[in-house]
Amino acid sequence: MKIKIFTTGGSIDKHYSLRSSQFEVGPPQVEDILREANVVFEYEIEQILAVDSLEIDEDKRRRIVERVQADPHSHILITHGTDTMVHTGRALVGTPGKVIVLTGSMQPAAFKHSDATYNIGFAIAALQTLPQGVYIAMNGRIFDPQRARKNLEMERFEED
Amino acid sequence: MKIKIFTTGGSIDKHYSLRSSQFEVGPPQVEDILREANVVFEYEIEQILAVDSLEIDEDKRRRIVERVQADPHSHILITHGTDTMVHTGRALVGTPGKVIVLTGSMQPAAFKHSDATYNIGFAIAALQTLPQGVYIAMNGRIFDPQRARKNLEMERFEED
Amino acid sequence: MKIKIFTTGGSIDKHYSLRSSQFEVGPPQVEDILREANVVFEYEIEQILAVDSLEIDEDKRRRIVERVQADPHSHILITHGTDTMVHTGRALVGTPGKVIVLTGSMQPAAFKHSDATYNIGFAIAALQTLPQGVYIAMNGRIFDPQRARKNLEMERFEED
Amino acid sequence: MKIKIFTTGGSIDKHYSLRSSQFEVGPPQVEDILREANVVFEYEIEQILAVDSLEIDEDKRRRIVERVQADPHSHILITHGTDTMVHTGRALVGTPGKVIVLTGSMQPAAFKHSDATYNIGFAIAALQTLPQGVYIAMNGRIFDPQRARKNLEMERFEED
Numbered sequence: 001m002k003i004k005i006f007t008t009g010g011s012i013d014k015h016y017s018l019r020s021s022q023f024e025v026g027p028p029q030v031e032d033i034l035r036e037a038n039v040v041f042e043y044e045i046e047q048i049l050a051v052d053s054l055e056i057d058e059d060k061r062r063r064i065v066e067r068v069q070a071d072p073h074s075h076i077l078i079t080h081g082t083d084t085m086v087h088t089g090r091a092l093v094g095t096p097g098k099v100i101v102l103t104g105s106m107q108p109a110a111f112k113h114s115d116a117t118y119n120i121g122f123a124i125a126a127l128q129t130l131p132q133g134v135y136i137a138m139n140g141r142i143f144d145p146q147r148a149r150k151n152l153e154m155e156r157f158e159e160d
Numbered sequence: 161m162k163i164k165i166f167t168t169g170g171s172i173d174k175h176y177s178l179r180s181s182q183f184e185v186g187p188p189q190v191e192d193i194l195r196e197a198n199v200v201f202e203y204e205i206e207q208i209l210a211v212d213s214l215e216i217d218e219d220k221r222r223r224i225v226e227r228v229q230a231d232p233h234s235h236i237l238i239t240h241g242t243d244t245m246v247h248t249g250r251a252l253v254g255t256p257g258k259v260i261v262l263t264g265s266m267q268p269a270a271f272k273h274s275d276a277t278y279n280i281g282f283a284i285a286a287l288q289t290l291p292q293g294v295y296i297a298m299n300g301r302i303f304d305p306q307r308a309r310k311n312l313e314m315e316r317f318e319e320d
Numbered sequence: 321m322k323i324k325i326f327t328t329g330g331s332i333d334k335h336y337s338l339r340s341s342q343f344e345v346g347p348p349q350v351e352d353i354l355r356e357a358n359v360v361f362e363y364e365i366e367q368i369l370a371v372d373s374l375e376i377d378e379d380k381r382r383r384i385v386e387r388v389q390a391d392p393h394s395h396i397l398i399t400h401g402t403d404t405m406v407h408t409g410r411a412l413v414g415t416p417g418k419v420i421v422l423t424g425s426m427q428p429a430a431f432k433h434s435d436a437t438y439n440i441g442f443a444i445a446a447l448q449t450l451p452q453g454v455y456i457a458m459n460g461r462i463f464d465p466q467r468a469r470k471n472l473e474m475e476r477f478e479e480d
Numbered sequence: 481m482k483i484k485i486f487t488t489g490g491s492i493d494k495h496y497s498l499r500s501s502q503f504e505v506g507p508p509q510v511e512d513i514l515r516e517a518n519v520v521f522e523y524e525i526e527q528i529l530a531v532d533s534l535e536i537d538e539d540k541r542r543r544i545v546e547r548v549q550a551d552p553h554s555h556i557l558i559t560h561g562t563d564t565m566v567h568t569g570r571a572l573v574g575t576p577g578k579v580i581v582l583t584g585s586m587q588p589a590a591f592k593h594s595d596a597t598y599n600i601g602f603a604i605a606a607l608q609t610l611p612q613g614v615y616i617a618m619n620g621r622i623f624d625p626q627r628a629r630k631n632l633e634m635e636r637f638e639e640d
Contacts, residue, residue, distance in 0.1 A: 011341065018426055018475045021331065021372060021403065023343040037278035038266065039300030040316055052341060083341065106198065106338055112432050112592070118197035121281030124300055129289040140199030140284055155338045156200055171501065178586055178635045181491065181532060181563065183503040212501060243501065266498055272432070272592050315498045357598035358586065359620030360636055426518065438517035441601030444620055449609035460519030460604055476520055 002042040003127060004073035005030055008049040008056070008064060010081025012105040012116050025050045029109035030079050033120045053081020056088065065091050068100065075127050078102045082150055085136060089145025092134045101127045103137045106155060162202040163287060164233035165190055168209040168216070168224060170241025172265040172276050185210045189269035190239050193280045213241020216248065225251050228260065235287050238262045242310055245296060249305025252294045261287045263297045266315060322362040323447060324393035325350055328369040328376070328384060330401025332425040332436050345370045349429035350399050353440045373401020376408065385411050388420065395447050398422045402470055405456060409465025412454045421447045423457045426475060482522040483607060484553035485510055488529040488544060490561025492585040492596050505530045509589035510559050513600045533561020536568065545571050548580065555607050558582045562630055565616060569625025572614045581607045583617045586635060
């Protein structure tokens with residue numbers, strides 16, 4: 001089973017720009033994470049966007065949905081900012097013939113302490129084992145995008 | 161769903177002893193990994209052994225099997241050294257009413273570069289999604305312990 | 321020889337705020353760095369400011385100078401943002417009876433890859449060995465604040 | 481000022497061998513440390529030995545001394561295991577026309593938590609600022625090799 005990975009930016013890919021002394025979305029971190037984990041499955045990474053997920057408007061979201069639905073692979077991982085991850089998940093509900101898992105991280109993968117590596121590992125196993133559908137994989141749980149939300153106060157995802 | 165985690169030692173838990181200038185099995189690392197990942201599921205950690213898995217003889221293996229089978233939880237994660245992980249997996253095959261996943265790491269969790277955090281994330285998702293049975297979760301794949309083996313040359317797990 | 325450490329913020333202390341999805345100046349990192357290095361000298365840490373050094377105006381700079389000059393210790397380390405580190409260094413030139421070393425980092429100490437720990441180690445040795453005066457300790461070199469500048473293009477300090 | 485760096489092994493360079501499931505002395509870590517710190521001084525790295533310092537007998541120690549004394553550079557850093565660092569330091573006392581600093585680390589540089597990067601930064605500044613002589617740079621202090629010793633109990637260096 002080959003896994004297709006689409007990246008869209010988000011906290012997971014943020015790095016520190018010396019020029020601006022600001023945090024910016026940099027290159028996708030999922031590749032380094034998979035290399036360090038020495039995984040043996042086949043995968044292919046493609047960048048759709050490189051933005052903070054608060055900047056994903058309806059146009060950009062449509063672009064993600066079109067790219068995912070047009071893709072020939074049946075197993076798709078999307079790395080995404082956490083703020084609008086559930087919105088993109090909902091927009092993908094109903095995609096036929098695919099298992100789609102969205103993940104990301106609260107703390108950038110470039111940090112010493114981050115949930116990024118755990119989340120990628122967790123999402124990949126979810127992708128390999130779940131039936132067709134769309135899922136949010138965050139905080140060590142699999143959520144239904146229709147019922148999930150990010151609890152800003154608690155800094156984690158939860159479900160009704 | 162509450163997850164019971166049994167630890168037995170192995171590379172994942174190795175640290176550097178200043179006294180002996182040697183690598184030794186230290187305290188279980190899975191707790192720190194789950195805390196840093198900010199997981200929201202319930203879990204409980206219990207140490208059965210703290211040894212290199214080459215030191216797990218038939219007596220020690222029987223002790224692991226008895227503890228796992230006597231445990232009331234239905235979802236069980238076992239962290240284990242990689243050298244004899246498949247042997248312990250095979251000894252657990254047939255355990256009724258449980259999903260059991262074994263994982264560990266090639267490089268100690270204490271290292272900057274390690275597969276430990278990825279593997280724990282991966283194993284936890286496998287545990288939540290797979291049907292009853294015994295599984296090895298390593299290198300980003302789920303293996304059947306009856307057919308899996310560690311390829312020392314390639315430094316990864318594979319299946320016939 | 322007891323070392324007094326004043327912190328003022330800067331990239332070295334930046335962390336990622338989940339609330340704002342922005343980089344912000346957090347608690348001083350020098351304490352963790354010294355603890356992990358297991359240093360045996362005596363020291364005392366005091367926070368004067370917690371800001372990006374571009375925000376240090378003449379009032380704030382005067383406050384730093386007054387606090388440093390009023391301090392009874394003869395050996396003073398200042399952690400500071402890199403953008404105006406030389407300005408604060410120049411404002412301190414002429415302080416009688418003290419060795420003063422300013423350092424910081426280009427990449428936050430919270431990152432996996434950062435110059436923070438190296439720079440703190442380097443600055444502490446400079447402080448212990450140099451004669452009275454004010455010094456910038458960055459990029460593995462000791463600079464005279466009167467002649468040093470940050471080369472934004474090259475992302476490092478240099479001297480005429 | 482160009483710095484010559486001789487490496488001899490020791491805990492600082494230990495990594496985890498998957499073949500033997502043992503800690504072994506690997507390639508010198510000082511190069512990665514200096515690259516990550518983005519240092520601007522010139523340096524050259526040369527490996528003399530790659531052993532645990534308990535294995536440095538009189539023959540090997542003589543080899544280190546000969547190489548250091550025959551080297552044309554005036555500023556020399558030696559990375560060395562901590563167990564016999566003071567012995568090598570004493571053997572080098574009296575070397576004319578050179579500043580020689582020995583350092584290493586208690587915890588391997590490959591570990592998430594290690595004193596290696598701090599110690600290298602500290603030793604480099606000591607090398608640039610101290611007068612001719614031989615010095616041990618450990619635990620954030622500069623020691624005289626004639627009076628220093630490793631306190632195994634306390635896991636740090638101290639001086640009479």
